[in-house]
Structures are given as structure tokens and as C-alpha cells.
Amino acid sequence: MTKMQVGTTSYIYPDDIIPNVRKLVNFVDDIELVLFEGNDYSNLPSSDDIKTLRNISYDTGISYTVHLPIDLDICSRDGEFRMFSLKRMIEIMRLTSLLDPRGYIIHLPRREIESEEMWVLRTVRSLSDIFIEFGNEGVLIENLSYPIKHILPIIEEFDFKLCLDISHTLNCSDDWKGIFDSNFGRINVIHFYGPKKDGDGHTGLQNAERKFVKSVVDRVMSSNFSGLLTLEVFGTEDFFESKRILEEEIFAWEKGFSSQVE
Helix, strand or coil: CCEEEEEECCCCCCCCCCHHHHHHHHCCEEEEEEECCCCCCCCCCCCHHHHHHHHHHHHHHCEEEEEEECCCCCCCCHHHHHHHHHHHHHHHHHHHHHHCCCCCEEEECCCCCHHHHHHHHHHHHHHHHHHHCCCCCCEEECCCCCCCCCHHHHHHHHHEEEEEHHHHHCCCCCCCCHHHHHHHHEEEEEEEEEEECCCCCCHHHHHCCCHHHHHHHHHHHHHCCCCCEEEEECCCCHHHHHHHHHHHHHHHHHHHHHHCCC
């Protein structure tokens, strides 16, 4: 049976990326480096930080997934901002490539769309530049809270990978099971977390219905998924509770599977 790996974000403890990585290496297989950049803030690692992260990976076996800044928009109607976003995204990908990441997670926002045709045209142009430099193996397009039908043709055109965010599919009434089944060979990373609570964003699995958690674990484990399931939470309680619940459900599935084989 192929082993699925489990990851989480670089912001579980109220500290910077490197201290988080040092504290998390014994709990997960992969850490999603959640990067931000705005007009007056940035958490982008320096060249020395990259060397430190690389050394930690060499010493411990931890892998990284790079989540590119959501503040950037390579689909924007604003041509100047779109080109700025594309340039910065490529620079960040070059910087973090020294970590040999599992992949780069990219958002394709749909803001102020004047027409579907123009949005697709802008998006394809931007992704073409990324494809030319980085190919398709390491590029993961994450579905957002709009129907996945808008991005699947683009993903297929470039033969990119899909980062399946299950909660995002629920937010727009997509069928996550159908998406998982029909795109199984393209999914390298799954984002899994609890529902929003009072508008605070991602929460732990302790806030989700247990039957829902079980349905996800059963589907993923039954498929022999060998990729990465990332607990995309932020905070120690949400992480450790999510990890406990996930491990309980995986154990229950494995126990049931073993009894069927016997």
C-alpha cells in the first residue's frame, strides 16, 4: 500500500518561518512555506534563510512546498500590476528553487472580470512565461472558491498539476469527490482543514463534522493516493487537533482495510 504523506504550514507557532520549520520537522513530512508580500510587509526568505532551510531539509528529510504570495495577481486586468506580479512570482520561484520544493502553488484570482475570454487570455499569457522557465512538473494550480471548470482547461493545456483544496470546492458547491476521481493523476497536493469560524479563515478539523473528515480520509486512502495531504491550518491547537483526528481516521481506515484483506 502506497504511503500518503502529511504536511502543514509554516505558521503553526507565532514565529517566523525558520523557527516554525525547526519545531515541526518531527511532526510532518512536508512544510508549506506560506509566503506574503505587500506594499509594507514581506516574509520572503533571504538567501541566507534559503541556505538554512536547505540544510534543515538535508539533515532531517523534511520537504517543502512553496505557496506563492496571494497578494500577487497574474490574471489582473491592470496590466502593470499583472506584469509586476508575474515578474515577482518568477523571482520567488527562482529563489526558492534551491530548496528543491515538491512544487509551487499558484492562485488564479478572478477579480473584476470583463469577459471570460479576456480573463483566460491574460491567465494563459502569464502561465506561458512560467511554463517556459519552469516547465510543468513543479507547477500546482490551486482551485479557489469559484467553480473549477474555469481553470481545468488551462491546467490541462499546460499539463500542470492540481492542488485540490477541498474546502474551496465546498464553498462553490463543486463536487470534490468527482474532481478528485476525474483528476486523480494530476493531483499532487490536497489542502484539508475545517470550516470557517466567525470569518476567521481556516480552522482545525475539530470544527468539521467527523463524518466529513472520515469521508475524505476513506476516499483518499482507498484510492492509494501517494501525494501530500497538507493540513492548511494556522495555530498550534488547530494543527495538533487536526493531526490527532486525521491519524485516528487513517488508523480506523487501515484497520478496516486489514480486516477485509484477511
